Amino acid sequence: GNSVTQMEGPVTLSEEAFLTINCTYTATGYPSLFWYVQYPGEGLQLLLKATKADDKGSNKGFEATYRKETTSFHLEKGSVQVSDSAVYFCALSEANQAGTALIFGKGTTLSVSS
Amino acid sequence: ETGVTQTPRHLVMGMTNKKSLKCEQHLGHNAMYWYKQSAKKPLELMFVYSLEERVENNSVPSRFSPECPNSSHLFLHLHTLQPEDSALYLCASSQDIGPTDTQYFGPGTRLTVL
Numbered sequence A: 001g002n003s004v005t006q007m008e009g010p011v012t013l014s015e016e017a018f019l020t021i022n023c024t025y026t027a028t029g030y031p032s033l034f035w036y037v038q039y040p041g042e043g044l045q046l047l048l049k050a051t052k053a054d055d056k057g058s059n060k061g062f063e064a065t066y067r068k069e070t071t072s073f074h075l076e077k078g079s080v081q082v083s084d085s086a087v088y089f090c091a092l093s094e095a096n097q098a099g100t101a102l103i104f105g106k107g108t109t110l111s112v113s114s
Numbered sequence B: 001e002t003g004v005t006q007t008p009r010h011l012v013m014g015m016t017n018k019k020s021l022k023c024e025q026h027l028g029h030n031a032m033y034w035y036k037q038s039a040k041k042p043l044e045l046m047f048v049y050s051l052e053e054r055v056e057n058n059s060v061p062s063r064f065s066p067e068c069p070n071s072s073h074l075f076l077h078l079h080t081l082q083p084e085d086s087a088l089y090l091c092a093s094s095q096d097i098g099p100t101d102t103q104y105f106g107p108g109t110r111l112t113v114l
Helices: none
Strands: A003-006 A011-014 A019-021 A023-026 A032-038 A044-050 A056-059 A062-065 A075-077 A086-096 A099-104 A108-113 B004-007 B010-013 B018-025 B031-037 B044-050 B053-057 B064-070 B073-079 B087-094 B109-113
Touching (some): A003 A086, A003 A099, A011 A019, A019 A108, A023 A032, A023 A086, A032 A062, A044 A062, B010 B018, B018 B031, B018 B087, B031 B073, B044 B073, B053 B064
Parallel strands (some): A011 A108, B010 B109
Antiparallel strands (some): A003 A023, A019 A075, A044 A056, A056 A062, A062 A075, A086 A108, B004 B018, B018 B073, B031 B044, B031 B087, B044 B053, B064 B073, B087 B109
16 A cells, blocks of 8 residues: 655754655555644644655755655755754655545654754 | 634543534635544544545544534544544645645644543
């Protein structure tokens, strides 16, 4: 079945460090890929998405490129801030006979210190 | 109010109680979802509704009973729950149930079953 694998956390960085959170997926067909972020005590918010191969999603300084050849969608940010501390979820969405489903990874906790 | 709202935000119930979770979306979307977020497990899709009709049920125990009276409201009725049902229950909505449709999440209801 379809699945998403994220790097284990927690990831601990100093402010202004470079961030990479790895995400790989297994899917039949051509899924859309998403990164969601969950701040403490809140629900999930869409961070960025890409709907086809080689698309780059970007938002708030975060970027991820849909790589079909490596089945990856790694999240990057050039300079993290304390306010980026949150849990990040990689997800894929693919149509099935029932409509569609979002399949999430387990999440990666990012902690940024000043 | 805007976006997706959920009430209550916190709920403590005994195993013999009956309670309901409420979700409301103010986005004019046609699809709504219930997810379960347990510690150290990926988000699990429970139910999907499109235009008030259930389109997916991922083998959820019958002690969870969804209801979608209209496209803006979604309920999750709970009865005779088990302690392992303690989790964060997230509601989401999307314009439709296509694979590129972004899902927008509410803040969740933190449920504790004693």
